[in-house]
């Protein structure tokens with residue numbers, strides 16, 4: 001039988017071989033997840049002792065190759081989910097990985113567990129991590145860190161000169177910033193008025209440029225410092241067929257996934273995002 005398998009994989013195309021490896025890998029992870037879910041109950045019954053294993057760690061390592069840390073995480077989670085039946089079920093049925101649940105653990109309460117149980121099932125690990133971090137930041141009082149301004153010597157000298165003449169820099173810079181914002185708003189308006197039905201999802205360069213003026217190069221979620229990788233249509237493109245700059249937001253990959261996954265109602269309630 002082993003020989004037969006060997007021959008089949010030899011005959012496979014690259015694509016077939018890759019698909020098969022992916023499928024087996026996914027299944028391996030899934031079954032290991034299910035195994036992990038059983039551990040708290042095995043431990044409670046001291047089942048490992050009755051079958052000659054020195055500890056629950058040895059049991060998990062020998063049967064499924066789990067590390068000591070993975071076992072500890074599973075047992076910890078189970079204890080901390082004692083008042084969170086949905087998450088407890090996700091853990092015990094092996095529906096969600098311990099890796100994801102560990103992340104959720106730091107923000108979940110008995111009141112919001114339904115939200116997190118849903119997110120843990122639909123989001124990728126990275127996206128979930130990002131959402132958890134957003135939640136932590138959102139629940140803290142907002143203090144903007146005093147970011148250093150990076151001004152060149154020339155600009156600093158020119159501003160100092162104006163200040164020495166008694167010109168108020170705050171007023172001056174406010175005027176300048178207001179003007180800039182006004183100009184951008186006009187430009188956006190002009191583009192928006194002149195838009196025709198877009199044939200492709202690709203956002204034209206001149207529209208990308210104005211978005212860059214508004215948002216710079218970072219993800220437009222306030223608390224995120226990652227570079228923007230994708231332009232999100234806040235009005236579903238499939239319906240509007242327009243690249244209206246008023247409804248475009250640059251996002252990093254993780255936030256883009258989150259925005260598409262969170263259902264709108266939850267999003268409004270939490271309003272983590274001021275999109276344009």
Ligand SMILES: [Zn+2]
Pocket residue numbers: 231232233256260
């Ligand atoms: Zn999008």
Ligand SMILES: [Zn+2]
Pocket residue numbers: 219220221224225226251252253254255
């Ligand atoms: Zn982001």
